[in-house]
Amino acid sequence: MNPQDLLQLFDDRALAAVAPLLALAIGIIVLLLSGVIRAFESLRAPIVVATLAFTGWLVASNFATVPGSVIDGTYIADRASSAWGLLFVVATLLAWLFSHRYYAESERPFQVEHDVLMLTTPLGMMLMAGAANLIVFFIGLEVLSIPLYALASFRRSRARSVEAGLKYFLLGAFAAAFFLYGSSLIYAATGSLQLAEIKAIGLHGPLALGGVALVMASLFFKISVFPFHLWVPDVYQGSPTPVTALMATGTKAAAFAFLINTMFMLPKSAALAVAVVALVTMALGNLGALAQTDVKRMLAYSGIAHAGTVLLVVAGTLAGDPESSGALHAALFYMGAYVFTAAGAFGLLALLERDGERFTTLEALKGLAQRRPFVAAALTIFMLSLGGMPLTGGFLGKWMVFSSLVRAGLIWPAVVGALLSVIAFGYYLRVVIALYMQPVSERDAALPSGQTSAGSAAPAAIAAAVCAVLVLVMGTLPGLFLDRLP
Amino acid sequence: MDQLTLITFLPLVGALLVLLTPASQEKALRAIALVTTLVVAVLGVQLYLAFDGSSAALQFLVDKAWFVLPGSAIPVRYKLGVDGLSILMVALTAVMMPTVILSTWGHVHKRVKEFMLWMLVMQTGMLGVFVAHDLVLFYFFWEVSLIPLYFIVGIWGGERRLYATIKFFLYTLAGSLVMLVAVIAIIYQFRTADIPTLCEQASSLALSKQVWLFAAFALAFSIKVPLLPFHTWLADAHTEAPTSGSVVLAGVLLKMGTYGLLRFGIDMFPGAALEHAPLFMALGAIGIVYGAFLAMAQTDVKRLIACSSVSHLGYVVLGMFALTYAGLSGSILQMVNHGISTGLLFLLIGMIYERRHTRALDQFGGIAATMPIFAFFLVFTVLSSAALPGLNGFVGEYLILLGAFQAKPLWAIIAVLGVIFGAVYLLMATRRVLFGPVTHEENKHLEDLNAREVVLMLPLVILAVWIGFQPKPFLDRTQGSLERLVQKIEVARGAQNASLEVPTTEESVR
Numbered sequence: 001m002n003p004q005d006l007l008q009l010f011d012d013r014a015l016a017a018v019a020p021l022l023a024l025a026i027g028i029i030v031l032l033l034s035g036v037i038r039a040f041e042s043l044r045a046p047i048v049v050a051t052l053a054f055t056g057w058l059v060a061s062n063f064a065t066v067p068g069s070v071i072d073g074t075y076i077a078d079r080a081s082s083a084w085g086l087l088f089v090v091a092t093l094l095a096w097l098f099s100h101r102y103y104a105e106s107e108r109p110f111q112v113e114h115d116v117l118m119l120t121t122p123l124g125m126m127l128m129a130g131a132a133n134l135i136v137f138f139i140g141l142e143v144l145s146i147p148l149y150a151l152a153s154f155r156r157s158r159a160r161s162v163e164a165g166l167k168y169f170l171l172g173a174f175a176a177a178f179f180l181y182g183s184s185l186i187y188a189a190t191g192s193l194q195l196a197e198i199k200a201i202g203l204h205g206p207l208a209l210g211g212v213a214l215v216m217a218s219l220f221f222k223i224s225v226f227p228f229h230l231w232v233p234d235v236y237q238g239s240p241t242p243v244t245a246l247m248a249t250g251t252k253a254a255a256f257a258f259l260i261n262t263m264f265m266l267p268k269s270a271a272l273a274v275a276v277v278a279l280v281t282m283a284l285g286n287l288g289a290l291a292q293t294d295v296k297r298m299l300a301y302s303g304i305a306h307a308g309t310v311l312l313v314v315a316g317t318l319a320g321d322p323e324s325s326g327a328l329h330a331a332l333f334y335m336g337a338y339v340f341t342a343a344g345a346f347g348l349l350a351l352l353e354r355d356g357e358r359f360t361t362l363e364a365l366k367g368l369a370q371r372r373p374f375v376a377a378a379l380t381i382f383m384l385s386l387g388g389m390p391l392t393g394g395f396l397g398k399w400m401v402f403s404s405l406v407r408a409g410l411i412w413p414a415v416v417g418a419l420l421s422v423i424a425f426g427y428y429l430r431v432v433i434a435l436y437m438q439p440v441s442e443r444d445a446a447l448p449s450g451q452t453s454a455g456s457a458a459p460a461a462i463a464a465a466v467c468a469v470l471v472l473v474m475g476t477l478p479g480l481f482l483d484r485l486p
Numbered sequence: 487m488d489q490l491t492l493i494t495f496l497p498l499v500g501a502l503l504v505l506l507t508p509a510s511q512e513k514a515l516r517a518i519a520l521v522t523t524l525v526v527a528v529l530g531v532q533l534y535l536a537f538d539g540s541s542a543a544l545q546f547l548v549d550k551a552w553f554v555l556p557g558s559a560i561p562v563r564y565k566l567g568v569d570g571l572s573i574l575m576v577a578l579t580a581v582m583m584p585t586v587i588l589s590t591w592g593h594v595h596k597r598v599k600e601f602m603l604w605m606l607v608m609q610t611g612m613l614g615v616f617v618a619h620d621l622v623l624f625y626f627f628w629e630v631s632l633i634p635l636y637f638i639v640g641i642w643g644g645e646r647r648l649y650a651t652i653k654f655f656l657y658t659l660a661g662s663l664v665m666l667v668a669v670i671a672i673i674y675q676f677r678t679a680d681i682p683t684l685c686e687q688a689s690s691l692a693l694s695k696q697v698w699l700f701a702a703f704a705l706a707f708s709i710k711v712p713l714l715p716f717h718t719w720l721a722d723a724h725t726e727a728p729t730s731g732s733v734v735l736a737g738v739l740l741k742m743g744t745y746g747l748l749r750f751g752i753d754m755f756p757g758a759a760l761e762h763a764p765l766f767m768a769l770g771a772i773g774i775v776y777g778a779f780l781a782m783a784q785t786d787v788k789r790l791i792a793c794s795s796v797s798h799l800g801y802v803v804l805g806m807f808a809l810t811y812a813g814l815s816g817s818i819l820q821m822v823n824h825g826i827s828t829g830l831l832f833l834l835i836g837m838i839y840e841r842r843h844t845r846a847l848d849q850f851g852g853i854a855a856t857m858p859i860f861a862f863f864l865v866f867t868v869l870s871s872a873a874l875p876g877l878n879g880f881v882g883e884y885l886i887l888l889g890a891f892q893a894k895p896l897w898a899i900i901a902v903l904g905v906i907f908g909a910v911y912l913l914m915a916t917r918r919v920l921f922g923p924v925t926h927e928e929n930k931h932l933e934d935l936n937a938r939e940v941v942l943m944l945p946l947v948i949l950a951v952w953i954g955f956q957p958k959p960f961l962d963r964t965q966g967s968l969e970r971l972v973q974k975i976e977v978a979r980g981a982q983n984a985s986l987e988v989p990t991t992e993e994s995v996r
Contacts, residue, residue, distance in 0.1 A: 390629045402667060
């Protein structure tokens with residue numbers, strides 16, 4: 001290919017489509033440079049915020065103009081991928097806000113590196129969501145994963161954090177290998193890596209199906225679905241809490257975005273199998289969470305259950321949901337609500353950890369409503385939304401997932417799923433009970449309530465408050481979001 | 487602003503005021519709650535008086551756009567209205583709350599701010615359930631009304647409050663979530679969430695499909711009522727709840743279940759309701775007798791009343807599923823009656839508990855001598871609860887038994903036995919509390935009821951006598967809607983008989 005052709009690939013439309021990616025890349029470089037010069041250190045926060053805000057604006061304008069499929073059909077910037085993109089930007093911004101002053105003194109010198117790594121992740125996520133080609137997706141996956149491996153072990157003085165990073169890295173390497181091997185099998189069977197062409201040719205024969213199985217296994221690993229969910233509790237618990245928030249929301253959303261785009265690879269007859277896998281995931285997640293006393297680990301298990309819930313829309317689509325974009329709508333709204341809810345919940349935990357509550361155990365949360373009513377109220381809203389109570393965004397997400405199943409005629413999976421979410425309330429309510437209905441444990445009452453660095457927590461606190469308000473708005477005025485679904 | 491929005495959301499405004507008032511201002515907090523509920527009560531009475539009972543139409547209708555479900559473009563609307571099935575429930579909810587709030591002077595001394603907040607939020611939730619006429623909106627109110635009671639039992643409850651409150655929450659939620667699947671299914675089937683439209687069209691569904699949807703709805707409501715096999719959460723919740731929580735639970739919250747059965751069981755799926763009427767009548771009648779036996783065996787007075795609740799709600803279900811005019815009107819009236827009498831019983835037990843700090847039956851005896859005013863109110867309430875002619879309970883039970891007898895004489899006869907057992911355990915308990923020698927030293931120096939305690943009970947006492955002597959104005963409010971409903975049931979019955987060809991037993995009864 002001569003350079004002229006290459007230039008032609010990058011016409012105006014293509015430039016608009018990848019503008020958000022370029023903006024992020026430029027922001028990352030500027031941030032790296034600012035780290036070199038001491039005098040510019042104070043510019044760190046403004047650069048991060050400006051980059052994310054500008055990227056968000058570019059994504060939003062893509063949502064309106066829809067550049068479409070570009071660069072020889074390898075990348076798509078349509079309304080769906082732009083909506084996902086917006087989600088990623090928000091998730092990153094929230095995680096970054098919560099990391100503000102989260103780390104101990106000894107970890108502070110590397111704050112710039114931390115921010116660079118964090119700012120790199122949405123770049124990978126957007127590539128994943130917009131990928132129309134298996135290799136583009138793989139690049140996105142790696143651009144996302146490698147910074148996360150480093151971020152997971154960022155508290156390098158803590159054994160747990162290092163363990164989390166190592167575990168995530170080793171298993172992530174397996175998942176990446178699965179994906180590559182699967183892609184090569186699909187290429188062998190169809191002669192193409194382009195999703196559109198693969199769809200047109202169709203996947204038949206054991207070679208192609210083997211490829212699909214491997215690709216799906218790798219995706220299931222990223223969204224933490226049975227039987228590839230075992231890494232989640234350790235990694236989520238060990239990682240720094242803001243990073244956990246990012247992994248739980250952004251990474252999962254990106255993998256789901258691609259899963260929705262590649263659903264067609266699965267044979268229609270797999271509908272029931274997918275439903276069963278999703279329900280088993282929900283059951284294991286919920287039962288696992290029920291046994292936890294550490295809230296962070298509990299939320300990790302609850303994240304597994306939520307992944308199972310969203311996976312149900314794939315089963316619904318395969319079983320013949322008459323609404324063509326039902327799965328996309330449900331996944332987008334569900335993950336949208338989940339981003340604010342889970343990020344908010346993890347963010348509050350980060351806030352508590354930092355303020356000297358030391359532990360994220362249920363024991364430490366006892367009687368918190370008396371000492372810090374706003375934190376308790378916000379955490380309650382998040383718990384109710386995770387459980388799917390009406391008036392919160394979580395409810396409508398659940399509604400849309402179940403309605404996809406019901407429309408497709410999968411009534412029993414819907415009923416079983418509904419009953420499994422009753423179990424979920426068993427542990428979400430335990431948090432509320434600790435907050436409001438139990439007295440402060442004696443061990444904690446003796447300690448001074450560590451409000452030592454109050455004030456500096458403002459960005460994180462405001463972010464959590466905004467999350468709580470948005471969760472309620474999504475539940476009471478869902479039209480604001482539903483009318484804008486792609 | 488329209489009347490129904492005002493009455494439904496005024497308590498929420500009160501809750502916001504409570505939220506903005508500092509927690510140390512306990513007097514102001516109580517005053518805000520009381521004034522808010524009093525205004526709502528006045529509005530409720532106004533609504534009741536302005537309601538035209540002869541019409542079957544939805545009245546005071548509010549219908550505004552809320553949001554649209556994506557893809558299928560099904561509109562979900564903010565639609566409120568009252569008809570004959572709900573007007574008495576709305577009025578009851580409005581009238582009972584000032585009494586409940588006033589009763590908290592005696593037993594809520596910690597975290598007053600939060601308590602008033604949850605009470606007011608709960609009132610909005612309950613009123614919303616009764617006035618919502620969009621299925622999604624209804625479901626919102628239905629589930630959200632769980633949360634306030636969860637906090638009220640969990641924070642201000644007795645020893646085993648955490649166990650009781652989780653049990654209550656999870657039991658009800660399990661039913662609600664199964665119902666959610668049915669709600670989704672019916673909304674996408676008819677591509678509308680409008681309850682009157684759904685009620686009209688759902689009867690056209692194939693009976694096999696109707697039965698499944700009916701079962702899912704009925705499960706949720708039966709747990710809430712609670713109907714026989716699901717009653718275990720109620721005793722725990724009632725026993726552990728603070729007095730005011732018990733009063734609201736018995737007075738209004740349980741009625742959400744019976745109201746749901748009426749609106750979404752019978753009105754929406756008349757065919758399936760007919761099919762399963764014998765089952766529900768049986769469960770109702772067995773519940774009456776079983777609840778009475780349970781009550782006889784209790785040593786804790788509060789638990790005793792909780793079990794009597796199971797028995798009394800058995801009447802409501804029995805009358806409702808008799809599916810005759812008399813049975814239906816009797817069961818609606820009995821919902822109000824149960825609210826009044828059981829509410830009063832819980833209030834009285836709460837008052838004695840505040841003085842003696844025990845609820846064990848054997849700790850009392852001879853209290854009539856030291857507390858004559860209390861004794862008068864307790865005897866009055868027990869007689870109302872045991873359906874003495876001239877008091878409210880009699881009218882409801884009579885109509886229910888009449889209706890049941892017209893439909894299935896066997897269950898009516900069993901239920902009559904329940905009336906006798908009911909009188910037995912209530913009078914036995916009364917004797918052990920009020921009469922006989924004073925066996926405990928503490929009981930000799932009990933203070934009688936004060937003015938506040940008498941005043942807060944008066945509205946309910948007056949209502950009990952009024953309904954007892956003149957039930958007609960109350961029954962008339964339900965007339966138009968019930969005539970429509972009975973007609974609908976007859977149509978369904980006709981269709982079923984036609985399809986069976988062989989004349990069935992229902993035929994001969996009629």
